[in-house]
Amino acid sequence: MYEAVSGALREVYRRERPGSVLDVGAGDGLTLLPALGAQRCRVGVVEPSAALLAETVAGLERLGVVHESWQVTAQDFVAAHAGRWDVVQSSFALQSLCEADKREVLSWMCGHASRLVLVEFDVPEVVDVWDPVWFFDCVARVERGLREYGADRDLVGVGFVLPVVLGKFSATSPPANHEVSIVRWRELLGEAGFGGIRVRRVADYWWRPAYVVEAIGSS
Ligand SMILES: C[S@@+](CC[C@H](N)C(=O)[O-])C[C@H]1O[C@@H](n2cnc3c(N)ncnc32)[C@H](O)[C@@H]1O
Numbered sequence: 001m002y003e004a005v006s007g008a009l010r011e012v013y014r015r016e017r018p019g020s021v022l023d024v025g026a027g028d029g030l031t032l033l034p035a036l037g038a039q040r041c042r043v044g045v046v047e048p049s050a051a052l053l054a055e056t057v058a059g060l061e062r063l064g065v066v067h068e069s070w071q072v073t074a075q076d077f078v079a080a081h082a083g084r085w086d087v088v089q090s091s092f093a094l095q096s097l098c099e100a101d102k103r104e105v106l107s108w109m110c111g112h113a114s115r116l117v118l119v120e121f122d123v124p125e126v127v128d129v130w131d132p133v134w135f136f137d138c139v140a141r142v143e144r145g146l147r148e149y150g151a152d153r154d155l156v157g158v159g160f161v162l163p164v165v166l167g168k169f170s171a172t173s174p175p176a177n178h179e180v181s182i183v184r185w186r187e188l189l190g191e192a193g194f195g196g197i198r199v200r201r202v203a204d205y206w207w208r209p210a211y212v213v214e215a216i217g218s219s
Pocket residue numbers: 024025026027028029030031032046047048049052072073074075090091092093094096097
């Protein structure tokens with residue numbers, strides 16, 4: 001899946017030739033770094049985790065890319081920054097934001113980017129996670145997913161299956177994740193002011209299919 005997502009970003013860079021790219025929630029750079037390849041542009045990285053940000057920054061330095069980085073959340077970043085970017089991208093990170101924060105961050109992105117490339121899973125919204133149809137489908141997906149991993153199984157279990165998937169069933173802690181459908185992402189982008197919204201299925205993942213949503217900002 002990550003190869004497909006990096007490939008989709010690489011295509012955007014080839015087509016648009018951006019002078020600047022801002023990656024919001026870049027993690028350890030697993031998507032960003034392979035996408036950059038030989039592309040030389042100014043790169044900004046927003047990532048709240050110090051350890052993950054350090055890995056991305058080290059990768060950018062290895063590639064000799066001119067870069068800036070901010071160890072903050074997307075919410076804190078947009079509250080304090082005014083610069084503009086040719087491309088703002090975010091893969092599997094904005095799902096961490098609640099609805100109000102999604103709106104605020106997307107609205108900033110629209111006003112500060114020529115183009116947004118958003119990558120997210122298409123997750124059907126469910127009223128009751130104990131609904132047997134949804135529940136048994138979820139269990140089957142998790143089982144299939146865990147079978148796909150060898151050495152990485154614990155990492156995926158602790159980093160994704162527990163917080164994102166099983167977190168939906170917690171009766172005591174608030175959700176760590178606010179996944180929505182791609183239809184809903186389209187609506188949110190439209191409401192934030194983006195135009196020319198295009199959606200493409202980029203990879204089939206055991207959890208849900210991943211989509212690239214490209215949209216034109218107003219900057
Ligand atoms: C599943 S990882 C994806 C990382 C990277 N974009 C990729 O495609 O490999 C989600 C990332 O979002 C970051 N994140 C979580 N909450 C965030 C927030 N409020 N603002 C920005 N990034 C956030 C996490 O620290 C993590 O690095």
